[in-house]
Amino acid sequence: MKTTGRPLFSRTAFPHRFRRFLPGLALLTLLALPITAQEIVVSKDGGAKISLDLSGISAPGSAGALFRQTLESDLRRSGWFSLSRPASYAVTGTCNDRGGSLSAQCQVASLSQSQVVMNKTYSDTAANVRRMAHKAADDIIMAIKGFRGICSGRIVMVGNRTGNKEVYLCDFDGGNLRQITADKSISLSPYWSASGTHVAYTSFRRGYPDIYLIDLRSGARNCIANYPGINMAGGLSPRGNEALMILSKDGNPEVYLKDLASGRLNRLTHTPRAGEASPVWSPDGSQIAYVSDLAGPGSPQVYVMNRSGNGRRLTARGRENVAPDWGANGWITFCSRRGGRYGIYIIHPSTLEERQISPDDTHYEDPAWASDGRHIVCTRQDGRSSRIYMLDTMGDPPVCLTPNDGNWFSPAWSAQ
């Protein structure tokens, strides 16, 4: 058994995957695609998984146990593997704690080809044992699957456990949760820079909704927009030099582009009868997806435009389509209200092929892609509380990432 499932790296990924594990349904679906509405809800099983044997890892002591446990959990959560025997690959190695200083070694061997495909060493302080395990997990994914894992990525989000909405960071598995703002007001809509070094967000800390840019390395924070009216943060460009934002200073909420070095503002939409929200970049920075209710009052839809501002409506089904996020795989995920429920969908901007990703009738909102093109973080309403979940476009069950205290909102996944 070799590499099976693939993330949605290209438009052709879906047919390939369907053919592999749902041959009958795939054929019907492919035949039906051009004729029926392009919405497919597939009940899936997480895709075929590659079996790994981790029994050869020797990791004594509490730090070693945590290394092994984190590595195992990461590889499971990545969705690509089952930890079972007989295995296709064996992961062997050691993790030793010498007075608070950790050193680990990991080797991956393909059992079918009797070949070592990875051999790496790691060192860090015992306090960073989880980070070291995330790194090793990503290296193992790279060695076997040939693309970067998401285990070293971080999630930025808003939480209200202090009584105020503040910005928080956590690891991809919800661990290492830390509060990064203490504005004691309302914080909204954090967005990552592609480099993973900056977060743009909206805060009422001076009484009005203004946009700030936090440098996570130094902790420095700069106000990048405090015009009259609303200033709502949008996506940061792939190169990190431009910020999308919603401003109403000229009399109506519109999409603007701000060059962060020169401060120059470029207005992109002109819709006096409509409001815009949630502008985000395409992966190459050439296009922008955003929300507008231009099509009719009370019916926000996802639009796409280029940098000169010529927009076209993307979503057609559903009265409310909001909160787009454009994945590295080319697909746009968004939240749609259908049948009175908010759910997570993905749409391809060229083919307009659409799929539902949220697996049940709970309210799911505010999706954001992981860099693997497979997973999505979003909020889920459990009763009256809002928590962050990781969804899998290939069918593994949703995983909750946030603690039970407080409500959690607006997650975004770092590319790094």
Place this chain on the structure above:
Amino acid sequence: MNIRTICVAILVCAMAVASTGCKRWFGKKSSTSGLPPSDMVSGPGLLGEGSTLPDRGAFDDKSLVAGQFESVRFAYDSAQVDDTERAKVEAVAEFLKGNASSMVTLEGHCDERGSNEYNMSLGERRALSVRAYLMSLGIDGARVQTKSLGEEQPKDQGHDEAAWSVNRRVEFVVVK
């Protein structure tokens, strides 16, 4: 021979034009399939622009009075000031006419449904609608600023239509 060369050149040019033309045409078709032309975002200024908002500085360090005037309520997902709500705005206009040194901050709010970010825009548009009506009643726009709170500060903590209808509002905060 010369003529043949020219003919070939013309043919090549024609084919090039035809192929790029097709590509553009198909590209455009696939991008707008099934959507009425009114859904296209058009160029600037067709419907007139909103009025530029005043600087915040004039409103800072002043005393604020909230609750003096009744909040304007809105229909779901609407930013339009309904006929039944106009008298509330007119009362504020009368007050501002009689109190030349007073200004007003319009705080726009939404119910909890829908995305936070869209609701921030919707709350702002509700405040802007009330501001436009005040200006049509003769109030100088420099005396009226807007502030959206989206769905962040519901007045009624309930989760039903009764609560939502109370929460879809613009509050008047008088600045003296």
